[in-house]
Amino acid sequence: MKSLRWLVFSALLVALPARAGNNTSTLPTGTFVIDTAYFDTTTTIRYDDSRTARxxxxxxxxxxxxxxxxxxxxxxxxxxxxxxxxxxxxxVTDDLTLVIAMPTVVHTTIRPNLGWIPGDYQNNLGRPYSESDFWQWAKSMGQDKPGDFSGNNWTPADMVIGVRYNLSKLKIFDDNGLRAAVSGQFALPTGTPADPENLVAAGTTVWDLNNYGDIELHFALEKPFKWDDFTRLNFGIDLHYAAFLPHTYVSPTGSKEPLLMTFAPYIGPTYSIDPGDQFGGTVLVEGMPLIGPTLSTWMNQHDPAKSAQWPALVTLTASLKYAHVNQSTWTSQSAMWDWDHNKLWLPGDKSTVRFGADLSLMRLGLPLQLYGAYLTQDLIPGRNSRATDVWMGGGRLILKFW
Amino acid sequence: MPAMQKHAFTLLVVVLALTACAAQPPPRYQVLHLTGKPYDRGFQHGQQMESLIKSFYTTLLTTSLIPYLNRNQPDIAAYLHTYDATLHPEYGNGQFSVLLLQQSAKALEASIPQAYIDEMKGIADGAHMDYQDILVLNTFVDTTLAARGITYFLQQAGAPRVTEVEWLGASLVGDGVDNNGDGTTDEPGESLIAAYESLPYAMWVEVPQAAKVRIRMHDDDAMVDPLSVRILVDGDVYTQASPELQIVTPTDATGQPLIHDTDVTLTPAAPWTQPIVTIQVQAGDTKISTEPPPSHEHRMRTEQFTLSTKGFGQPPHLVPNMGISDGTSQPPSISFALRKSATPDGQVRLAHHFSLLDAGTSHKHTVVQIHHPDTGPSYAFVGWVGIAYGFAGLNSEGVAYGCNHSDTLNNPLVGEFLTNFFDAQLVSSGEPIGFLLRDILTQAHDADEAAALAYDTTPTFGWNFLFADKGGKLRAVEVRRDVGMGGVIADPGQGRANWTPDPGDAAGVDQWGVPWASQKPDDIRMGAHFRPLANDFAMDLGIFNLRPQRDWSSYYFSSVRAMANLAQQITLNYGKFDLATVIATMREPVLVDQHDSMTAVVIEPGLGLLHAALGTVPATDSSFDTFDLTSAP
Structure with missing residues (x-):
């Protein structure tokens, strides 16, 4: 009997650490699962080299x-x-599962929340520049105050294709009561880069989301603990390496933001960004406080014994993911401009704490699982990284089962 | 190695391999060793600095200075019809300042020796840029300073100005002192300065401590806004709300109000106990201008005058107008040189701190250029990429210089106006400062020859030079243009001053026999204001009263103050000026422009050493790195 607990690639898709507890499961041969999830992510701070929030x-x-x-x-x-x-x-087989994900940005909002710290006294004004003074001045130089960004409505991000292979049958794992799997995924460039001429803008590529790699490899190991012949507690680890490939972007010419974005004359018509690869590990604990009743339904062919090992009605998870983030490197014709960016993306790390809950209705006769989670990178200060908070919720529909 | 350790080691290697190194910042500044013919040296320069030259041009000119100068087009077009974009559309759409710089560059090119043109062409070719852009980069300082002077003056012309100051405390007549330094004691009217002018020294001396001063301000086309009046006296600020300040509109002899005049009378509550008191005056008028934005009243330059109180015992010319450091102005460019008794080892040292226009970018583009031409002496200077000169340098003959700008309306752009009036074009002429400095490096064998080259130039603006050589000669030169009505040279030969700190040099002392810029015979200093050329210009055109530098330049008082502070430092450390003390002096906060500092240099011509602090703002925050001109490239 194969476990019907699903891959959660979506967790990888928004920068959010994978649920290690689900990282060793594969689907039974011929089984389809449709999974849809909604993510609401906000980013407002970054951590500097001394782990101070800024x-x-x-x-x-x-x-x-x-x-x-x-x-x-x-x-x-x-x-x-x-x-x-x-x-x-x-x-594909009991030990090999394929997944295709099409992340789509429903909407992106960026509010720059610009402020102003007055500088030197200006004798010709009789005062230091106020914020209003400055933007009047800038407008007279052709530069409007950058406004909010609101866009990317239903815009595809980079598509993901993944595969997982179950290693639990290997003797080294089987003898020790461990479950293991390796997973890999790669992204196809279906996303849209940000408008290069706008200071406040965002795209939908891997780099813009900065959350999942162009190529990722995972190795997951789990140790389940059973009571009454049912897994009620699960410990897991997941080691990962996310490679980000360099991409080339069009340089801003200053056509919209002449004072702030005239770069092309000296950095060249294009520049590249080689995002820093990320690697690290996740530790997870998963508990099943409520297994729930197992009804006699069409799903188990009216034999509750067949569904004895199906997912518990309620599963709670908590995990901590640590990721080292390598230097992200800008390369243009101007070493000075490159450094102005590189210094903001020095090597660092980020730690993600995740709390999640799954509600599986399979034991009740519905081929449906609902889940939700909260992930935060604010609890444990990172270094040279941006901290994202995420609320997510979704559901899975199983299209074939035993 | 046990298997476990081997695995751990392998894992460590893998992790280290996976961990990319942190990016490193680019060098704080660049160093160029250039050899060969002028074109070749230029090409090497351009080729090695291509990206930086392009970023310097873009960030300083394209996105900063050019749009900034465009803002002044309405002010200028109001007088000079050539720049009215409705009449001359070629000057519209942001092209005003571009054309201004290009036309001046083209005109100045005629005065540039062919070798330097070849070098600029080499820079352009090496950097894959237009020669025209490189020419602009090498001449914009000349054009911009003169244009800035005009626009600043025009702004000042519409603002209030101090016209009269009267001492209303206990009478100065009868105190037995020549309070105003006019050579007469207790003459009638000694308490009244009826035609106020800015001075680098005291207006009155030996005034009673119980003070009462009336300051009259005049605005040609509006009224002084009482709310804008601020009087500062050594840290105390008085405004309209202060009981010590009375602001009234005066009347004429018939009792009619003089609506364009305002009398501000200050009666401090407590007597002045300090020996020297400086009064700072700030005011704006009631007319609000929306161009160029932001909206602003017409503000007068912060005016300041100095008095000494009873018992100080010095005549006015020995009481420097130190001004008030209230954070509203920064020290300008300074230079000083020392020799013999001023130094512990007898070495000659010239220090130069250039401050003008950083705009958040110049410091990122600094370069030490060391030229080894096919013929003639080697030389080094500090400057900026794409530019073939610097404001401080040294040649292998042991001649060192530092050069500062010095505001003047006696410049070729005003000369154009005096020739063609409202049809004038603001096109510069004369020898661009940078290539004069290059001539000095390539031709001068000592400070005398260097000074002679500077003295004989046809300047594009006001310049203050300081020269030192390995033989111990120190020289200072001030130059300005000689413009007059109708293009006639107004006062031939008067626009120059060339002096030394040497005892017996009559050119080196003022009318009272006090050295212009020296404390003792072995030091000399320069700021960004004129000393011998203090009366650099005066011409009343009716619509404009063109006035000398000291009456309008925004650098004037800060320069006077910086020079007074520097004089104190030189006196304090006389005989101790080794390299470290010179550097420490340059880092004195009262001498450092915190925002537009660009380069700082100490030169030891006798040793062939140039010590440069570059790449930060202020430049003096950087280490002074040493370049040996005597070493091979």
Whole structure:
């Protein structure tokens, strides 16, 4: 009897750590699962090299030519991605499962929340520049104040194709009562990059989401503990490596933001970003506080014994994922410009705490599982990384079962 | 190795391999060793610095200075019809300042020796840029400073100005002191400065401590806004709300109000106990201008004058107008040189801190250029990529220089106006400063020759030079243009000053026999204001009263103050000025522009060493790295 607990690639898809407890399961041969999930992610802070929380952007000092410091444009951006992630999984064999996911950005909102710290006294004004003064000044130079971004409505992100192979039958694992699996996934470039000319903009590519790699490898190991012949507690680890491939982008020419985004004349018509690869591990504990009744239904052919090992009615999980993040590297014709970006993406790490709950209705005769989770990177300060909070919810429909 | 350890080691290697190194910042500044003919040196420069030259051009000119100058087009077009975009559309759509810089560059090119043109062409070819852009990059300082002077002056012309100051405390007449330094004691009217002018020294001395001062301000086309009046006296701020301040509209002899005049009378509650008191005056008018944005009243330059109280015992010219450091201004460019008794080892040292226009970018583009030409001496200077000169340098003959800008309306752009009036074009002319400095490096064998080259130039603006050589000669030169009505040279030969700190040099002292810029015979200093050329210009055109630098330049008082502070430092450390002390002096906060500092250099011409602090703002925050001109490239 194969477990009917599903892959959760969606958890990988929004930067959010995978649920190790589900990382060793494969679908029975010929089984389809349709999984749809909704993700609501917000990012408002980053951690610097000393693990101090800071706004996503540093202040930008502006100077009056020959007149000293006008002031500092501060930004406290709020970035919100809403995603819809449909997945189709298929059990090729009992030990090999394929998955195709089409993450789609429902909407992206960016509020830069610009502020202002006045600079030097300006004799010609009789005061330092106020924020209003500055943006009037900037407008006279052709630069409007950047506004909010609202877009990416139902825009596909980079598509993901994944595969998992169950290693639990290997003697080393079987003898020790362990479950193990290796998984791999890669992304296809179906996403849309941000408009290069807009200062406040976001796209839907792997880099924009900065959450799942172009290529990922996982090795998961679980140790279930049974009471009354049913797994009620599960400990797991998951080791992962996420590779991000370099991508080339069009350089801003300053056509929309002449003061802030005129880069092409010296960085060249294009530049590349080689995002830092990420690797690390996840530890997970999973408990089944309520197995629930097992009814005699059409699903178990009216034989409750056949569904004795089906998922518990309620499963609670908690996990901690640590990921080391390598340097992300900008490469253009200007080493100076590259450094201005590279210094914000130095090597670092991030830790994600996840709390989740699954409700499986299979024992009640419905081929449906509902799940929800909250993930946060705020609890444990990271280093040189952005912290995202996520609420997610979804459901899985099983199309074939025994 | 046990298997477990081997696995652990392998894992460690894998992890380290997976962990990419952190990105490293680019060098703080660049160093160029250039050899060969002028074109070849330029090409090497352009080829090695291509990206930086392009970013310097873009970030300083395209996205900063050019749009900034465009903002002044309405002010200028109001007087100079050539720049009215409705009459001359070629100057519309943001092209005003682009054309201004290009036309001046083209005009100045005629005065640039062919070798430097070849070098600029080499830079352009090496960097894959247009020669025209490189020419603009090498001449924009000349054009921009003159244009800035005009626009700043025009702004000031519409603002209030101090016209009269009167001492209303206990009478100065009868105190037995020549309070105003006019050579007469207790003459009638000694308490009244009826035609106010800015001075680098005290207006009155030996005034009673119980003070009462009336300041009259005049605005040609509006009224002084009483709410805008601020009087600062050594840390105390007085405004309209202060009981010590009375602001009234004066009347004429018939009792009619003088609506364009405002009298501000200050009666401090407590007597002045300090020996030297400086009064700072700030005010704006009631007319709000929306161009260029942001909306603003017309603000006068912060004016300041100095008095000494009873018992100080010095005549006015020995009481420096130190001004008030209230954080509203920064020290300008400074330079000083020391020799013999000023230094512990007898070495000659020249220090130069250039501050003008960082705009958040210049410091990222600094470069030390060391030229080894096919013929002539080698030389080094500090500057910026894409630019073939620097404001401080040294040649292998042991000649060092530092050069500062010095505001003046006696410049070729004003000369254009005086020639063609409302049809004038703001096109510069004369020898661009940078290539004069290159001539000095390539031709001068000592400070005298260097000074002679500077003295004989046809300047594009006001410049203050300081020269030192390995033989111990120190020289200072001030130059300005000689423009006059109708293009006639107004005062030939008067626009120059060239002096030394040497005892007996009559050119080196003022009318009272006090050295212009030295504490003792072995030091000399320069700021961003004129000393011998203090009366650099005065011409009343009716619509404009073109005035000397000291009456309008935004750098004037900060320069006066910086020079006074520097004089104190030089006196304090006389005889101790080794390299470390010179550097420490340059880092004195009262001498450092925190926002537009660009390069800082100490040169030891006798040793062939140039010590440069580059790549930060202020530049003096960086280490002073040493370049030996005597070493092979």
């Amino acid at each position: 706004p996503l952007m540093d202040g930008l000092q502006r100077y009056e030519p020959g007149g000293g410091l006008q002031g500092t444009i501060t930004a406290n951006p709020y970035v919100k991605y809403q995603l819809f992630v449909p997945q189709l999984m298929y059990g």
